[in-house]
Amino acid sequence: MNGQNPGSVSKLLVQICKLRRNKSNTLLATAGLHSGQDILLYHLSVEDGQTVSALVEKICIQHATISTMIDRMEAAALIRKEKDSLDKRVSRIYLMPKGKEALSQVVHIWNELEAVSLKGLTTDQHSLLAELLQLVLKNLS
Amino acid sequence: MNGQNPGSVSKLLVQICKLRRNKSNTLLATAGLHSGQDILLYHLSVEDGQTVSALVEKICIQHATISTMIDRMEAAALIRKEKDSLDKRVSRIYLMPKGKEALSQVVHIWNELEAVSLKGLTTDQHSLLAELLQLVLKNLS
DNA sequence: AATATTTAGTTAGTCGGCTAACTAAAATTA
DNA sequence: TAATTTTAGTTAGCCGACTAACTAAATATT
Numbered sequence: 001m002n003g004q005n006p007g008s009v010s011k012l013l014v015q016i017c018k019l020r021r022n023k024s025n026t027l028l029a030t031a032g033l034h035s036g037q038d039i040l041l042y043h044l045s046v047e048d049g050q051t052v053s054a055l056v057e058k059i060c061i062q063h064a065t066i067s068t069m070i071d072r073m074e075a076a077a078l079i080r081k082e083k084d085s086l087d088k089r090v091s092r093i094y095l096m097p098k099g100k101e102a103l104s105q106v107v108h109i110w111n112e113l114e115a116v117s118l119k120g121l122t123t124d125q126h127s128l129l130a131e132l133l134q135l136v137l138k139n140l141s
Numbered sequence: 142m143n144g145q146n147p148g149s150v151s152k153l154l155v156q157i158c159k160l161r162r163n164k165s166n167t168l169l170a171t172a173g174l175h176s177g178q179d180i181l182l183y184h185l186s187v188e189d190g191q192t193v194s195a196l197v198e199k200i201c202i203q204h205a206t207i208s209t210m211i212d213r214m215e216a217a218a219l220i221r222k223e224k225d226s227l228d229k230r231v232s233r234i235y236l237m238p239k240g241k242e243a244l245s246q247v248v249h250i251w252n253e254l255e256a257v258s259l260k261g262l263t264t265d266q267h268s269l270l271a272e273l274l275q276l277v278l279k280n281l282s
Numbered sequence: 283a284a285t286a287t288t289t290a291g292t293t294a295g296t297c298g299g300c301t302a303a304c305t306a307a308a309a310t311t312a
Numbered sequence: 313t314a315a316t317t318t319t320a321g322t323t324a325g326c327c328g329a330c331t332a333a334c335t336a337a338a339t340a341t342t
Contacts (some may be wrong), residue, residue: 009267010161010255012274014180017158018201019281020151025300034327035299039155053290060159065329067292072327089290089337114151119280121273126150129273132266133153139260140160166330175297176329194320206299208322213297230307230320287340294333300326310317 009136024113031105032098037073038106040066041099044079049092051084078102150277165254172246173239178214179247181207182240185220190233192225219243 025035033041036059043058044050052070056063070093073079078099084090095103118126166176174182177200184199185191197207211234214220219240225231236244259267 008251008255009258009271009274010251012271012278013154013158013161013258015201016274016278016281017154019278020154021299023281036328051290060156061328062330063291064293064331069328071292087290087338091291110149110151114149117150117154117277117280121276125273125276128269129277130150130153132262132270132273133150133157135262135266136258136270137153137157137160139258140157140164162329177298192320202298203300204321205301205323210298212322228308228320232321283342285340285342287338289338290336292333292335294331296330297328298330299328302324304321304323306320306322308317308319310315312313312315 020113020117023116024109027109027112028106031102031109032076033078033102033106034072036061036069037078038102038109040069040073041078041095041103041106044093044095044099045103049094051090051092053090055093073099161254161258164257165250168250168253169247172243172250173217174219174243174247175213177202177210178219179243179250181210181214182219182236182244182247185234185236185240186244190235192231192233194231196234214240 021035024038028035028038031038039059040055043055052063052066055061056066059066070079070081070091074081076098077096080094080096081091082094084092118129121129162176165179169176169179172179180200181196184196193204193207193211196202197204200207211220211222211232215222217239218237221235221237222232223235225233259270262270
């Protein structure tokens with residue numbers, strides 16, 4: 001199944017994601033975060049007070065998933081959930097001091113992960129990889 | 142944070158893995174499998190009757206994770222767990238008919254995922270991508 | 283105005299993944 | 313041989329992710 005041909009890109013992706021995720025988790029743990037919470041905080045840093053639905057779309061996650069996630073992050077004082085005054089169906093999520101603090105560490109963690117992943121690659125290789133991954137991303141979308 | 146530079150490979154990887162995983166899950170569901178169970182079955186197809194520890198190493202997973210996974214897959218009649226007669230600590234895992242049947246679908250699913258992911262890429266681009274991902278994988282190992 | 287439909291989130295239940303703490307058996311070592 | 317250490321798996325508890333079924337509120341329709 002794996003002779004001289006280019007090899008399975010899927011398998012490589014699975015392995016890379018597993019390793020990347022493990023590394024990310026251990027780093028995020030030092031910031032008191034769990035896997036995926038970094039992304040939620042990031043989107044709030046771009047725009048605070050977003051609705052749950054808006055976050056769902058940006059993170060590409062299910063309503064059910066983010067719902068419990070938000071509850072846990074609120075319990076951890078990272079964020080705050082508040083009902084919208086006009087539309088009582090919607091909830092808006094706001095960053096809390098502890099969330100902002102974690103966020104500053106998240107940036108470093110992301111930079112470190114990126115640096116480790118691309119160690120030894122030339123700028124051209126980096127660009128090429130990004131381009132090719134863009135194509136793959138488009139194919140899967 | 143994201144100007145004209147090559148862009149974050151990490152972000153691309155995260156998005157790709159999320160989409161790939163979703164596609165994989167829906168396909169695997171048609172074979173009666175859950176995420177990750179395909180890989181376990183594959184390794185058993187390479188060598189049946191492996192110990193739990195051997196599978197742990199090959200799949201790069203935690204003992205605890207595979208333990209419950211095996212129980213569930215045994216309950217689903219995909220595999221069978223048997224205590225080794227010589228060393229009573231170890232358990233050996235064997236493919237069951239239902240597992241073999243699912244396996245035949247897994248091959249097709251993997252091929253389809255690979256094809257979808259690489260649609261539109263030339264052979265050169267495919268090779269290049271695999272090479273670059275190999276470098277990233279090595280960096281993360 | 284009353285009914286139906288769409289939209290926003292939540293809850294229950296399942297699965298993969300992890301860590302930490304544990305049992306049991308084999309292999310070392312004193 | 314008896315005590316210690318290592319090895320193999322399990323269990324409990326947590327988190328992210330999903331589907332399916334649900335509540336509640338706003339909007340559309342009749």
